[in-house]
Amino acid sequence: MSNPVSADIKSFPLASDPAKYTVRTITLEDLKDALRMGWEDFKAAPTHAILLALIYPVLGILLARTILGYSILPLLFPLAAGFALLGPFAALGFYDLSRRREQGESSTASHALSVLRSPSIGAMVFFGGLLLVLFLVWLTAANSIYNATFGYAPAASFPDFFHRVLTTAEGQQLIVVGCGVGFLFAFVALCISVVSFPLMLDRHASATDAMITSVRAVAQNPIPMAAWGLIVAALLIAGTIPFFLGLTVVIPVLGHATWHLYRKVIEPVAMPYEPSPQPKARRYAADFPVNLFSWGRKDR
Numbered sequence: 537m538s539n540p541v542s543a544d545i546k547s548f549p550l551a552s553d554p555a556k557y558t559v560r561t562i563t564l565e566d567l568k569d570a571l572r573m574g575w576e577d578f579k580a581a582p583t584h585a586i587l588l589a590l591i592y593p594v595l596g597i598l599l600a601r602t603i604l605g606y607s608i609l610p611l612l613f614p615l616a617a618g619f620a621l622l623g624p625f626a627a628l629g630f631y632d633l634s635r636r637r638e639q640g641e642s643s644t645a646s647h648a649l650s651v652l653r654s655p656s657i658g659a660m661v662f663f664g665g666l667l668l669v670l671f672l673v674w675l676t677a678a679n680s681i682y683n684a685t686f687g688y689a690p691a692a693s694f695p696d697f698f699h700r701v702l703t704t705a706e707g708q709q710l711i712v713v714g715c716g717v718g719f720l721f722a723f724v725a726l727c728i729s730v731v732s733f734p735l736m737l738d739r740h741a742s743a744t745d746a747m748i749t750s751v752r753a754v755a756q757n758p759i760p761m762a763a764w765g766l767i768v769a770a771l772l773i774a775g776t777i778p779f780f781l782g783l784t785v786v787i788p789v790l791g792h793a794t795w796h797l798y799r800k801v802i803e804p805v806a807m808p809y810e811p812s813p814q815p816k817a818r819r820y821a822a823d824f825p826v827n828l829f830s831w832g833r834k835d836r
Contacts, residue, residue: 557735557739557741557745557749557802557803558802558803559749559752559753559756559757559801559802559803560800560801560802560803561756561757562757562760562797562800562801563760564759564760564763566760566797566800567760567763567764567767567797569796569800570793570794570796570797570800571767571789571793573634573792573793573796574634574789574790574791574792574793574794574795574796575789575792575793577630577633577634577637577792577795577796578785578788578789578792580637581633581637582788609690609691609694609697610678610679610682610686610691610697611675611678611679613678613714614674614675614678614679614714614718615675616772616773616776616780617718617722617769617772617773618671618674618675619772619783620722620725620768620769620772621667621670621671621674621721621722621725622664622667622668622671623768623772623787623790623791624667624725624729624730624732624733624794625660625663625664625667625668625729625733626787626791627733627787627788627790627791627794628651628660628733628737629649629651629791630787630788630791630792630794630795631651631733631734631737631791631792631794631795631798632650632651632737633792634791634792634795634796635737635738635795638795638799651737654736654737654740655740656736656737656740656741656742659736659741659742659743659746660733660736660737660743662743663729663732663733663736663743663746663747666728666743667725667729670721670724670725673721674717674718674721677717677721678714678717678718681710681713681714681717682710682714685706685707685709685710685713686700686706686710722765722769723765726754726761726764726765726768727750727751727754728747728750728751729747729750730750730753730754730761730764730794730797730801731746731749731750731753731794731797731798731801731802732746732747732749732750733746733794734794734795734798734799735749735750735798735802738798739805749802753801753802757801764797768790771786771789771790772786772790774786775787
């Protein structure tokens with residue numbers, strides 16, 4: 537006779553088949569609702585979110601200081617745009633804060649760091665590494681496009697750089713080609729990661745299953761997902777002003793909103809059976825040292 541408890545455990549999708557994650561069809565109203573709930577999550581714990589997001593303005597300020605030498609000035613926009621590629625991984629803590637608030641639990645900065653103890657942290661780090669590689673390839677491609685257009689001589693100043701890009705035929709070509717290539721990178725990142733990290737965090741999916749499910753979600757909802765990509769890009773660009781400080785709000789809100797978007801896109805699963813912890817048998821000093829050897833205990 538089969539054990540019903542074992543059957544329940546086996547039926548729970550533990551990242552063995554991406555088809556077990558049911559994708560739902562959403563509308564543009566769902567995007568609006570996800571952003572609204574993301575904003576509510578941010579307002580519920582703004583201090584925690586800002587503390588977790590401080591790395592972004594700090595990175596932006598350091599980047600601005602480095603660029604004073606003008607040597608990597610052409611990479612200013614690609615670096616800013618590249619936040620969209622790394623954002624899904626960087627927002628892991630915000631997903632967990634939204635998950636905890638959704639379940640009525642307390643949410644603090646330390647709780648966000650509990651994501652590091654997730655059973656799927658290995659898959660999430662691996663997937664984050666893939667996004668980092670994609671980000672580095674994008675920077676290489678952007679630099680190559682600039683060098684192919686203007687040569688290897690660095691810009692003499694900020695005005696010189698903007699004059700090249702905005703007022704010359706070569707600059708217009710650079711904008712068209714660069715934005716086209718950047719769109720391809722952003723499209724790939726959106727397809728493979730739009731719900732991947734929340735799925736790995738919530739359902740402990742493998743990186744492969746999460747990626748496949750994310751692609752399925754985009755394929756089933758092409759218009760809403762395209763709109764979501766535009767919303768993310770627009771907010772990230774707005775967040776870079778001034779000196780990337782706006783990202784202290786944009787990154788947390790988008791992270792929280794992505795969690796709620798995931799909830800709308802992926803059909804929830806019934807709560808799996810979790811056996812309650814068995815009470816530990818009492819041990820007495822008179823039993824020492826017999827109680828050190830578990831196979832010799834009578835209560836085993």
